[in-house]
Amino acid sequence: MDELGEGSRDVRNTYLSGELRASFGHIGSSMSDLDIIFVTVVCTHTSILTASTFNQSRSSTPTMPSHEQKPVQVAEASSLKASGGQTGGMIRQNAFVDVADNICGLRMIAKPHSSSDVHHHGDQNTIIFAHSGVGIVVSEGGNKRVTLHPGDFAFIPAYAEHQEVNESDEDIVWSIVRSGGSPCTVNIDGWGKS
Structure with a gap:
């Protein structure tokens, strides 16, 4: 680098601690901590950009990817x-399937x-959100019970x-999201029989 501007320092290949960044305060009030971090990253790649170039690139309008809306x-x-896939004791209602x-x-x-x-859901991961009622998810061969209260996720x-269990006197309602386009439910004859 030929010559640094007044009040500038060459920080190439330097890790700036919080104390070192603070010492850059004399460069000018237009520089922020974000600018200093960017300069450090740029210098470790031996490219030179000025803070004004960086500020211009941050203010540019983002463009939408070119896919069908x-x-x-x-x-x-x-x-x-x-x-959809049902299992005894539960009512499953499709909201978004094959979309x-x-x-x-x-x-x-x-x-x-x-x-x-x-049961299990094949190769699909499942997220449950408990809307209402208190329900239980039994797993690990019937040995583990987890209680879901309204607002909980599993x-x-x-x-x-x-296995889903409702031991209460009221309905439980859960929203379920699965990692496949259409829900898969594989009912089995007991623990470990899949």
Whole structure:
């Protein structure tokens, strides 16, 4: 580098600690900590950009990727009907199925004092969000019980055998998201029989 501007320092190949960054305060009030971090990264790659160039690039308008813009879809609660992979004791209602290759969503209702069959969801990971009621997910061969209260989330890995249980006097309602375009449910005859 030929000559640095007044008050500038050559910081190539230098890691700047918080104390060192603070000592750069005399460069000018237009420089921020973000600018200093950027300069450090740029200098470790032996390229030179000025703070004004960086500020211009930060203020440029982001561009949208060039894919087809698809419309937002809504599945109204009143339109959901029992469908898709069912397991005893539970009512599963498809909300979004076959609208994307890698995700689907449904609602599950468990009536009071009911339990599902032991089952898994094949190669699909599952996320549960508990809307109402207190429900239980049984797993690990029937040895582990996890209680879900309204507002709780649960993650069920692909092929994990489990069972949903409602021991209460009210319905439980869960939203379920799976990592496939259409929900997969594999009912089995008991723990470890898949």
